[in-house]
Amino acid sequence: MANVKISALPAATSVAAADVLPIVQSSTTKKATFTDVAGAVGGVRVYASAAARNSAITSPTEGMCVYLTDEDTLQIYTGSAWVAIGATKTVSGVSEGLVWISNTTIGSAVSSVTVSNCFSSTYDKYKIVWSVNSQSATANAEIYFNNGASQYFNSGFWQAPTSSTVTNYSTGATATSIGIWGVWQGGIAAAHGITEIHSPYLAERTYCVSHGSAPGYMWWSQTQLADTSQNTGFVFRPSTGTITGGTISVYGYRK
């Protein structure tokens, strides 16, 4: 059978499986030439929806490729299902899960890092992953939200990596409005941590669960911000002294 250029196919009529050039080759499918592939750039068949695709292609074969405009997805048929290739912000089943929002590089000898407008209605749950290259003093790692004026409750435990002793702590409602969620040891190597945040942007309590490690400490903690104000950003800082270098990354969990 002769090769068929996808770009040469009619745009709005039904298409048989034999008329669509498979992207994935097998011993039983047609061989693609350079011209076919080049033509496919503008010739991938476009459908308004999965329903329109299914109506037009009733018997797909493995390797078929289409584009759906309602989802903005490029899809390939695996032999048993249509699977989206790549990701867009609106693709169901492809980019669900953790979505990168921002990276902030910590400057030199800073006492605080402000990350603004990273929380929005797009996500309800967030993950902050941070690392600090060096610090000037032994300190707690702290985070507070831009509109969280008060009522932070903190508790958790920490442990030295060389000891089996676990030490509990609880701050109650902190007078300084600061969420304490970690400890690092000053002057030696780097520290890093992860905080999961629930509903910082919603008009309800904000909940955080954190864990992290530094050469001298490992910690696990939880923080509740009883203030129900909506927050759009946060400040990350040491409780004392300054920090230098490292990165604060923010991700959102797709709803």
Add this chain to the structure above:
Amino acid sequence: MFTDTGSKMSFPNVTIHDISTGFYETREMTEEEYSALLESGWTPEANTEE
């Protein structure tokens, strides 16, 4: 204050990153920002206090 060199008081730096606009800078704090930082509970490390 954070440090006093005799001719000019200096403050710790601050990194500011606005995700919506892309604005990004690390600079020395202003005196007002430093006062607010102290009021919020942050403390300078012992060997840099006056």
